[in-house]
Amino acid sequence: MSDFLLDPDVVFLNHGSFGACPRSVFEEYQSWQLKLERQPVQFLQRELPELLADARRQLAQYLGARSHEVVFVPNPTFAANTIARCLSLGTGDEVLISDQEYGACRFAFQFAAQQKGFQVVEQSIPLPVESDEAIVEAFWQGVTKKTKLIFISHITSTTALTLPVAQICRRAREAGILTMIDGAHAPGQVDVNLGEIGADFYTATCHKWMCAPKGSGIFYAREDRQDLVEPLVVGWGWGKDKTFHRENEFVEHHEWLGTHDPSAYLTVPAAIAWHKQHFTAGVRQRSCDLARLAVDLASQIDGVHRVHADRFFRQMGLIDITSLQADPVELKKHLYDAYKIEVPVIRWQNRTLIRVSTHAYTSREDIQTFTFALQEAFNQRK
Structure with missing residues (x-):
């Protein structure tokens, strides 16, 4: 994270929207x-x-x-x-x-x-x-x-x-x-x-x-x-x-x-x-692996489903939460207000999707925090 100017208190899982610029x-x-x-x-x-x-x-x-x-x-x-x-x-x-x-x-x-x-x-x-x-x-x-x-x-x-x-x-x-x-x-x-x-x-x-x-x-x-x-x-x-x-x-x-x-x-x-210097093949693969980990862990939550097989996505993982009938605006706000997680919750063609983006600054702990927060959010609705 030190290479980037991102707020260290935010779990930033939305690189896909606007990117993030390294300090140098x-x-x-x-x-x-x-x-x-x-x-x-x-x-x-x-x-x-x-x-x-x-x-x-x-x-x-x-x-x-x-x-x-x-x-x-x-x-x-x-x-x-x-x-x-x-x-x-x-x-x-x-x-x-x-x-x-x-x-x-x-x-x-x-x-x-x-x-x-x-x-x-x-x-x-x-x-x-x-x-x-x-x-x-x-x-x-x-x-x-x-x-x-x-x-x-x-x-x-x-x-x-x-x-x-x-x-x-x-x-x-x-x-x-x-x-x-x-x-x-x-x-x-x-x-x-x-x-x-x-x-x-x-x-x-x-x-x-x-x-x-x-x-x-x-x-x-x-x-x-x-x-x-x-x-x-x-x-x-x-x-x-x-x-x-x-x-x-x-x-x-x-x-x-x-x-x-x-x-x-x-x-x-x-x-x-x-x-060329910092985002090597190994770092890119690690980022892809973290996006796939996010999909795998989230898919273990009842009512959450993966959308793509691993070979069809890279550093943006997608999960489908349609069956949980969550309001996208409210869920996005809750994840940020309660856990400081920046992630898009999207309504598309009568489906509710969450897109998790990962990059060099993303950690395994970030992914675990996201899946824990998602599980807690759905537990509170039961």
Whole structure:
């Protein structure tokens, strides 16, 4: 826990919502902010283009992409809006999503559909899942001749399910369908190689599992698809009198959104370095094991059930407490007020779920405290 700035009195089992920044990474973040404030004109106009280019090169290498295929954005919601509102979609077209997509990104497509006339088709992936092949087949039932774009998560937010996105992208390409993957929970939790995944577009956060500062996200567009995407925000990188000349038009059009604090973007290389040094394969496996321990121990409580087999989740374990008829808001509040446990209790499709996230700072005692508190909470209701 000493590597992180988290309150030591809180049992923090919700890394999946906003992440947590290691102390050394946060100090790097503050140093960039200080440099910005000491000479804003020098920093923003003369130094920033090359600084961003270097950070982007390191990020692209980490993700198995080329630097001119990746731009920094505030978050995946921004990237989803870019595709939903700027891609050429109209009446008679369909965008296929799963029933487990993150609400803000789903809303972006639904909003754009109302404006542009295309349809958003939501396809169910029944839980529990049995195999990657079964996931693909269940999802593919939603594909029609009108399907122009597939938008699906790499690791789902609500249900913590790892999806076989490379298989889905491969099948979509064979069918002539564009793909966009929401990888908000993937980089830092699983190894990501965008070249191997084969998506046309990919978005992710650096501030979740990569542990970079808040407000650092990525938007990837494969080189041969970049001409399909217009910028969501038109700024100084667009016109003939563009302020900065960078690697290609995709970077120029999408990276400069106007004056903002770029410190979170510039800190991403420090977060990558921290991961390589501290979040080793052994530490990652320990985190996965703790998430699975949470599921195993909680499942021993009457009325609590696991949702996924171990192979379908990593550092976010999911349990189903629907049969206990607990109010999600009240239970979440009780766990925090009585035990200082920060964990999401989620209502999804008439099911009540608890998602337990683990990271390098999580201890076995944290998991035991959680399962004890859950048992006590249900005992009090009897």
